[in-house]
Amino acid sequence: MHIPPYHRKPSWQRFLVGTFIGAILSYFIFVYMHGNIVEGLLAENKELDSQITELKKKNETLTKDNENKQSNEPVTVEEIEIEILNREELRLNRLTVLDLVGLIKEEIDHIIGEDISTLAENDRLLKSTIQNKDFQLDDFTYNFSVETLTISRTVKIEVEAEISN
Structure with a gap:
């Protein structure tokens, strides 16, 4: 079986070079977009972690205050x-x-x-x-x-x- 010599024709050479350059450009665009998305997600994750930490501290404080109040109040039916x-x-x-x-x-x-x-x-x-x-x-x-x-x-x-x- 014989492979035709398309690599010698100028139209095929332009097509292959264009495909190669397009693949390289699309790879760089993909890396750029992926980097921006991951950066945004990491920033959002850090923000949510800080909110969780603040809410945990607030919850602990309120729980301690509630326990102090409950020790003084009589126990009621819930x-x-x-x-x-x-x-x-x-x-x-x-x-x-x-x-x-x-x-x-x-x-x-x-x-x-x-x-x-x-x-x-x-x-x-x-x-x-x-x-x-x-x-x-x-x-x-x-x-x-x-x-x-x-x-x-x-x-x-x-x-x-x-x-x-």
């Missing part, structure tokens, strides 16, 4: 968690359970923000508030009996449901 223990026995679906938990939370949501020691003294009142109330949902009336009541920053209440007609 959240209420309610669990229905016998939901499988009553065949309650997820939506019904969520609605019932929402109804119970509406009834006792006034305890959020109260002092834990005050709430611990009045735990019987909290239990009777839940047990003496009939909760109407769809066509059923539900009564609850409180099985477990844990009072801390998060009040955890475990109840058993009964359907009354």
